[in-house]
Amino acid sequence: MGLHMCRKEVYNVLLKQIELSLDKKLDRWTNVCTVLSILRYNLDLFWAGIYYRKGKKLFLGLFQGLPACTEIEIGKGVCGTAAFKAETVIVPNVNDFPGYIACHGETKSEIVVPGFFDGQLRFVLDIDSIELDYFSNDDAYYLEKVNVYISSLLYE
Ligand code: SME
Numbered sequence: 001m002g003l004h005m006c007r008k009e010v011y012n013v014l015l016k017q018i019e020l021s022l023d024k025k026l027d028r029w030t031n032v033c034t035v036l037s038i039l040r041y042n043l044d045l046f047w048a049g050i051y052y053r054k055g056k057k058l059f060l061g062l063f064q065g066l067p068a069c070t071e072i073e074i075g076k077g078v079c080g081t082a083a084f085k086a087e088t089v090i091v092p093n094v095n096d097f098p099g100y101i102a103c104h105g106e107t108k109s110e111i112v113v114p115g116f117f118d119g120q121l122r123f124v125l126d127i128d129s130i131e132l133d134y135f136s137n138d139d140a141y142y143l144e145k146v147n148v149y150i151s152s153l154l155y156e
Pocket of ligand 1: 047068069072076077078079080099100101102103104107110126128
């Protein structure tokens with residue numbers, strides 16, 4: 001999917017797919033893995049995963065893709081910056097981001113979207129592409145919606 005669809009259409013389809021596949025009777029991890037898988041394969045991503053906050057650090061949670069860095073300090077790297085600012089960070093070229101944490105040499109661009117529950121930052125959704133400048137404010141808009149699903153799956 002994606003070749004003849006614009007990114008917004010892809011998100012509308014994948015959000016429907018997410019709604020249809022979530023099943024509260026299933027284990028929450030199953031549902032979150034399904035969401036990450038839907039993102040990875042519909043958006044043709046290199047890596048999609050979650051780092052959850054515990055104290056002053058982020059720890060690797062569920063992901064789709066290669067093994068990755070397991071601990072990131074809040075304030076460090078793209079993930080730690082998004083967590084510190086509590087806002088989405090888009091990095092068109094990872095080589096230009098000061099303090100970038102390179103888990104995989106393949107990644108060229110990245111977007112990290114914070115996830116909240118009860119007004120608290122609980123996790124970040126980290127998404128990587130092998131293409132430069134792969135993410136825009138449209139991705140931020142839709143991935144913030146996806147994070148609301150993930151947050152309800154994990155914490156409600
Ligand atoms: N590049 C991230 C680290 C996580 S990996 O991309 C999976 C960062 O700078 O925070």
